Amino acid sequence: MTGYIIRRILWGVALLVIICAATFVLFRIFPTGNPAVLRAGRDPQPKEIAEIERVLGLNKPLIVQFWDYLKSVLLHFDFGYSYYSDESVRGLIGERLEATASLTIGAAVLWFIGGLGVGIVSALRRHSLLDRAAMGTALVLISAPEFWLGLIALFLFSSDIGRWKVFPGAGSYVPITSDPWKWFTSLIMPWFVLAAGGAAVYARLMRGSLIEVMGEDYIRTARAKGLEERRVTRQGVRASINPIVTLLALETGALLGGAVVVETVFNIPGVGLLAYQSITHSDFAVVQGTVLLAAMFIIVANIVVDIAYAYLDPRVRYS
Amino acid sequence: MTSIRIVAAISLASALALALAGCGSSSSSPSVGSGTSVVSTGGFQSPLTQSLTAGKRGGTLVVLNETEFEHLDPGIAYYNIDYEVVDVTQRALYSYKPNTTTEATPDMASGPPEIAADNRTITIHIREGIHFSPPVDREVTSEDVAYAIERGANPDVANAYFHSYFDSVEGGPKAEGGPIKGIQTPNKHTIVFHLTEPKAQIVADALVLPLSAAVPKEYAEKFDKNKPSNYADYQVATGPYMLKNNSEGKVLGVGYIPGKSATLVRNPNWNPKTDFRPAYLNEILIKIGGTTTVIGRQVLEGTDMVQNEAPNQASVRLAAEKFKSQLEISPGAGTHYIAVNNKVGPFSNIDLRKALWAALDRAAMDKARGGELVTNVMTHFLYPTIPGFEQAGGLAGPKVDYNEHPEGDMAIAEKYIRLAGYAKGKYSGGQTLEVVGSRSSPAEQDAEVVNQTLKNLGFTTKFTLVEPSTMYSKYCGVPKEEIDVCPSVGWIADFADPQTVLNITFNGKFINPVESNNWGQVDDPTINAAMTAAESVTGTSARATAWAKIDDELVADAAAIPFDWDKQANIEGSGVDGVGDLWDSGEWDYDYSSLK
Numbered sequence: 002m003t004g005y006i007i008r009r010i011l012w013g014v015a016l017l018v019i020i021c022a023a024t025f026v027l028f029r030i031f032p033t034g035n036p037a038v039l040r041a042g043r044d045p046q047p048k049e050i051a052e053i054e055r056v057l058g059l060n061k062p063l064i065v066q067f068w069d070y071l072k073s074v075l076l077h078f079d080f081g082y083s084y085y086s087d088e089s090v091r092g093l094i095g096e097r098l099e100a101t102a103s104l105t106i107g108a109a110v111l112w113f114i115g116g117l118g119v120g121i122v123s124a125l126r127r128h129s130l131l132d133r134a135a136m137g138t139a140l141v142l143i144s145a146p147e148f149w150l151g152l153i154a155l156f157l158f159s160s161d162i163g164r165w166k167v168f169p170g171a172g173s174y175v176p177i178t179s180d181p182w183k184w185f186t187s188l189i190m191p192w193f194v195l196a197a198g199g200a201a202v203y204a205r206l207m208r209g210s211l212i213e214v215m216g217e218d219y220i221r222t223a224r225a226k227g228l229e230e231r232r233v234t235r236q237g238v239r240a241s242i243n244p245i246v247t248l249l250a251l252e253t254g255a256l257l258g259g260a261v262v263v264e265t266v267f268n269i270p271g272v273g274l275l276a277y278q279s280i281t282h283s284d285f286a287v288v289q290g291t292v293l294l295a296a297m298f299i300i301v302a303n304i305v306v307d308i309a310y311a312y313l314d315p316r317v318r319y320s
Numbered sequence: 321m322t323s324i325r326i327v328a329a330i331s332l333a334s335a336l337a338l339a340l341a342g343c344g345s346s347s348s349s350p351s352v353g354s355g356t357s358v359v360s361t362g363g364f365q366s367p368l369t370q371s372l373t374a375g376k377r378g379g380t381l382v383v384l385n386e387t388e389f390e391h392l393d394p395g396i397a398y399y400n401i402d403y404e405v406v407d408v409t410q411r412a413l414y415s416y417k418p419n420t421t422t423e424a425t426p427d428m429a430s431g432p433p434e435i436a437a438d439n440r441t442i443t444i445h446i447r448e449g450i451h452f453s454p455p456v457d458r459e460v461t462s463e464d465v466a467y468a469i470e471r472g473a474n475p476d477v478a479n480a481y482f483h484s485y486f487d488s489v490e491g492g493p494k495a496e497g498g499p500i501k502g503i504q505t506p507n508k509h510t511i512v513f514h515l516t517e518p519k520a521q522i523v524a525d526a527l528v529l530p531l532s533a534a535v536p537k538e539y540a541e542k543f544d545k546n547k548p549s550n551y552a553d554y555q556v557a558t559g560p561y562m563l564k565n566n567s568e569g570k571v572l573g574v575g576y577i578p579g580k581s582a583t584l585v586r587n588p589n590w591n592p593k594t595d596f597r598p599a600y601l602n603e604i605l606i607k608i609g610g611t612t613t614v615i616g617r618q619v620l621e622g623t624d625m626v627q628n629e630a631p632n633q634a635s636v637r638l639a640a641e642k643f644k645s646q647l648e649i650s651p652g653a654g655t656h657y658i659a660v661n662n663k664v665g666p667f668s669n670i671d672l673r674k675a676l677w678a679a680l681d682r683a684a685m686d687k688a689r690g691g692e693l694v695t696n697v698m699t700h701f702l703y704p705t706i707p708g709f710e711q712a713g714g715l716a717g718p719k720v721d722y723n724e725h726p727e728g729d730m731a732i733a734e735k736y737i738r739l740a741g742y743a744k745g746k747y748s749g750g751q752t753l754e755v756v757g758s759r760s761s762p763a764e765q766d767a768e769v770v771n772q773t774l775k776n777l778g779f780t781t782k783f784t785l786v787e788p789s790t791m792y793s794k795y796c797g798v799p800k801e802e803i804d805v806c807p808s809v810g811w812i813a814d815f816a817d818p819q820t821v822l823n824i825t826f827n828g829k830f831i832n833p834v835e836s837n838n839w840g841q842v843d844d845p846t847i848n849a850a851m852t853a854a855e856s857v858t859g860t861s862a863r864a865t866a867w868a869k870i871d872d873e874l875v876a877d878a879a880a881i882p883f884d885w886d887k888q889a890n891i892e893g894s895g896v897d898g899v900g901d902l903w904d905s906g907e908w909d910y911d912y913s914s915l916k
Contacts, residue, residue: 038793038835047833049483052475056547085390087548088578097579155614162617171614172384172607268610270580278388278579278609283789 006308013300020296021074021289025067028285036084036285057084080290085282090290094272099176101271104263105256107188108195112256113249115196116203121238123204124211136208139201147259151194151266158190172268188269195263199252203245210241243310250299250306257295364640365648367418367900375600375897375914382625383606383910384615388579392563392571393552394530395472398480400904403530404628405582408604408910409557410533413444413465416903417596418912421652421705421816422860424528425596428465428558430509433527439518439858444527446509451589453557455569456536460558462505464534470500471540472531476549481814484824485526488517497544521858525817528903534558539569560599560911562587582606584910600914616891620646623895624915626908633690636889640693646892650906652705653888654812655698655821656689658770658805658881659796659839665804666751666779667840671740673878678722679733679773682883688765694889697726698882701822702871705902707860708818711868718875733777746778753804756795759785763808766883770807781805796839799831809839812905818867819855826870826879827851842879 037053054060058069073079080090119139123132142150157163159170169187177184214220214237223233261273268274272291279287383404391397394410407415414424414433426432428450434443450460469486472479474497486492490502502514513523526532536556543551553572555563561584564575576582584604592599606628616635619627620643630653631639639647660667660676667673686695699717702709717723721732734745742748753774757767764785771783786795796806813820824830828843829852847870854866874880888906892898899912 049478050835053478056475056478086388086578087550087552088572093578096577152611152613156617162614162621171610171618265609266611266614268607268614270577270609274609275579282388282390 002308002311006304009304009307013304016300017293017296018071018075021071021293022067024289024292025070026063028289029063029066036283074293080293081286083279083284083287085279085284085287090287093275093287094290094294097270097272097275100174100269101257101260101264101273103177103184103188104191104195104269104271104273105260107192108199108259108263109249109256111192111196112199112203112252116200117207117242117245119200119204120207121211121234123208124215125234127212132208135204139204142197142201143205145198147194147198147262148266150197151191151263154190154194155266171266174267174269191263191267191269194266195256195259198259199255202252203248206248207241207245210244211237214241246306246309250303253299253302254295257298364644365898365900367648367650367902367906370418370648370899372418372899372912373598375598375899375912376916377600377914378602379624379915380603380605381601381896381910381913381915382622383604383628383908384610384619384625385606385608385628386610386612386615387629388608389576389582391552392576392582393477393549393555394533395468395477395479395535395549396552397530400907401629403904404907404910405563405584405606406530406533407559407904408561408584408599409555409559409563409587410530411450411558411595412530413446413527413532415528416901418899418901418903418909421902422707424525427595428460428532428534429527433520433524435520435524435858439520439856440515442513442515442520442524444511444513446511447594448509449591449594450534450558451591452534452536452539453562453587453589454565455567456539456556457589458536460534460536461508462511463508464536465511465532466499466503466505467537467540468533468535469503469531470495471497471535471544471549473497473500474544474549476544476547477551478548479531481526481529482531484814485523485529488515488519488523490514490516518856521863522817522819522855525815528815557587558590560587560590560592560595560597561585561604580608582608597911598914599911601910604910619891619893622893624893626890626892626896626898626913628908630889631891633694635891636690636693639889639891643891643894646894646896648890648892648898648900648906649693650888650890650900650902651696652703652902653886653905654810655701655703655882655886656766656808656810656884657698657701658807658883659809660881661802661804661841662879663799663841663843664802666747666749666753667804669740670878671736672747673881674722675733675736675740675777676773677878677881678725678736679728679730679777680881680883681726681728681769681773683726685766685769685883688769689762689884689886694887696885696887698885699723699726700871700875701826701880701882702818702868703821703885706813706816706818706821707864708866708868708871711865712871713875718872720875722878723875728773730776737777742778748778750780753779753781754802755781755783755805755807756791756803757783757785757807758788758791760788763788766808770805774805792839793835797832797836798834799836799841800833806839811837816903818864818871819851822867822870822874823851823855826874840880842874842877844873844877844879847873847877847879 037050037057037059078091082089083093119135123135126132155162155170158165158167160166160168161170168190173187175183175187220233220237261277264271264273265277276291387401390399390402392402392405394406397403397406411428413427413429415427416424428446430445430447446462452458452460471477472482473495489500491500492502504512540551543549543554554569555571563571564583564585565571566574586602612632615627616631619625620639660673662668682697686697689695696715700712702712737745737747755771757763767785771781774781795801795803796809811825824837826838826842828848831838831841831843850870854870857863857866890900890908895916897914897916898908900906901909
């Protein structure tokens with residue numbers, strides 16, 4: 002098992018280098034704006050552009066720029082400086098990690114527990130009114146874009162512009178260290194909005210998986226032998242949950258992508274909002290930093306889930 | 321600033337603008353545009369009619385900013401989003417009061433600039449008793465102003481307009497941040513500019529820009545040695561407000577948290593006796609982020625807050641219908657026009673350009689942008705509030721048949737197509753037009769209308785929509801790409817001198833191999849010569865007349881196809897007595913705004 006984990010981590014690092022190279026090349030081959038030109042004024046002369054390129058290090062050969070960047074990232078965890086604000090990318094991301102972590106972890110918990118809970122209830126109460134209502138709602142939530150859902154939530158329930166003034170609105174986020182209660186209440190709507198689509202998918206998957214498992218021979222055998230229904234259900238849930246857990250890792254990317262939208266709508270100063278602002282400013286250094294960070298989270302999440310998989314399913318053994 | 325950013329700023333209906341036309345002018349006439357329908361703002365508040373002296377003192381104004389700042393260093397700041405902070409924290413040599421676009425008031429300067437008869441020397445006296453904010457604390461001298469301008473040429477500062485306006489200063493073209501021979505400080509309160517060309521007026525006019533705001537060399541030099549300079553993170557102020565800082569002067573992470581907020585507090589060293597600004601507010605808290613849809617509602621339904629940027633169409637409509645007293649409209653927030661390739665392709669033929677102008681439904685395009693509330697149909701190139709606008713025809717524009725029908729007139733269009741040599745009144749030259757538009761609203765809608773109009777005239781088009789920045793950097797700003805039509809390009813002036821509207825965009829000498837802002841490659845020797853001559857004209861009125869004539873020539877040449885003059889809409893909460901500028905495209909002026 003230890004060997005497996007080490008191998009996975011090494012592969013993860015290799016994958017990060019590849020992603021790093023891909024994003025680096027991508028942003029330089031298909032730039033939407035030369036950062037030096039953005040700084041050079043209305044009537045930019047080649048000399049001025051060249052000077053700024055020199056200051057920003059953009060005049061070096063691409064391979065040298067990449068090597069310098071890679072060294073900085075791997076050895077110092079330094080993503081360079083924003084072309085736009087001249088701030089350290091690591092600093093910019095670091096300041097925002099807390100907000101993004103608060104949002105995504107809370108949403109993931111809600112997503113996982115809500116999705117599984119609704120799926121299990123729907124599967125066990127198949128064809129009931131509850132089942133139909135839950136699956137109908139799930140369909141709506143899957144179809145609803147987060148941007149739209151966020152705006153609807155704000156216009157209905159926010160304390161400033163909402164029809165019913167229930168929860169704090171956009172721009173109300175405060176760090177947990179500053180005021181835990183405000184932090185919690187400011188994130189209720191964002192958590193629900195970010196979790197909604199994913200939870201709905203999970204609910205439908207869990208329902209399907211559990212229905213299938215509960216029809217298996219070994220479940221019927223267990224019941225025939227007189228095992229009480231609660232224990233039968235527990236066995237069924239445990240068997241049907243494995244593919245869902247695997248999906249959780251794959252969905253990390255979707256969660257981070259959703260965070261970009263939700264942070265923008267609710268004005269939560271997180272990495273997602275930073276990524277959005279950087280894209281609109283052609284601030285490649287920051288975009289690259291946020292892409293790498295997201296990639297790192299996805300890789301780590303996949304490793305963690307693979308390890309968890311072994312504990313959840315006794316048949317799985319890594320060598 | 322690049323065209324990319326210019327247009328981004330315009331598309332937000334925000335940016336720089338207007339006035340001046342003569343720091344040395346003795347004119348005390350009211351704002352340009354007054355007395356015309358341009359200033360009619362439908363009964364909404366207007367910078368022209370708002371009181372500047374009736375504000376109540378105290379309180380904290382909350383400003384909601386969807387967009388992050390670009391550069392808060394006064395030597396780098398170039399966009400209205402940055403001016404929001406820079407204008408209240410820094411004092412340039414001259415600045416505008418909110419209700420004027422013709423007269424710059426001496427700010428750090430103690431009087432108007434003294435321009436020598438040969439138009440090559442400018443002498444300016446600096447006010448006494450102005451002090452830098454902590455931790456510098458000392459009195460401002462002319463050397464601080466000289467250093468502020470000189471550092472603009474430092475590649476690690478890279479001011480965006482230094483070379484556009486200060487290259488006529490002796491030593492300016494080769495300056496790299498060190499002392500410039502043509503900037504002299506004979507004593508602590510006098511600064512003299514020696515020019516190599518007779519362009520004193522435009523140099524003096526440009527001193528309203530924040531590059532002329534004093535910077536203490538002994539304090540800033542160590543930050544300017546960094547690559548790039550990080551003086552912004554430790555900046556000191558001369559205006560009524562300062563970015564909150566710590567005892568070492570550090571602003572970053574204290575008064576300015578990138579992507580989150582900026583906190584402006586009173587500058588303890590500001591002496592109101594040296595300033596004309598009332599500075600009613602105690603504190604200005606700027607919150608960054610969110611979406612304009614939500615921000616608009618938050619402001620209209622809130623109390624002590626304003627939206628800094630132009631609200632979206634839905635918010636403007638809502639304000640006009642239900643929150644009328646919370647809406648302010650300001651004229652003169654820039655232009656949008658169609659750039660057509662004057663050099664190669666079908667539109668090198670003047671009659672085909674006139675045909676497109678005649679056929680275009682400019683009224684429909686402006687309606688899609690929000691209608692009369694925020695636009696006027698554009699009929700020539702100098703826009704409302706820019707000196708020369710009235711002389712160039714005002715709102716109605718020059719009386720030429722292709723300009724007479726804002727809804728478009730196919731009969732006139734066909735007449736010009738026939739004059740171009742196509743007897744049937746439809747283009748049949750067989751050449752496919754390369755049309756590259758911007759994939760953003762409302763530019764995308766503009767592009768669709770233009771493309772359809774071209775088809776109606778008989779053209780075959782290859783129609784492409786790309787990201788706004790790509791449109792300029794890869795296509796419209798690159799002459800060798802030979803793009804025939806760029807359906808929606810925009811421009812706004814650095815300050816209200818007509819040269820800043822027409823010169824870079826239509827003078828052949830500004831056709832650059834990349835990032836060219838003369839998108840249509842207009843290169844008419846007669847117009848070029850007229851512009852070069854007009855650059856040296858002094859005096860507001862004379863400059864207005866000279867550049868209005870050039871505007872006439874551009875219309876006669878149909879050098880581009882105009883369709884939209886922007887107005888700026890501003891919204892405020894019910895507890896705010898906001899005052900907008902005519903300068904800075906009508907954005908809120910926090911030196912004059914107050915809480916009720």
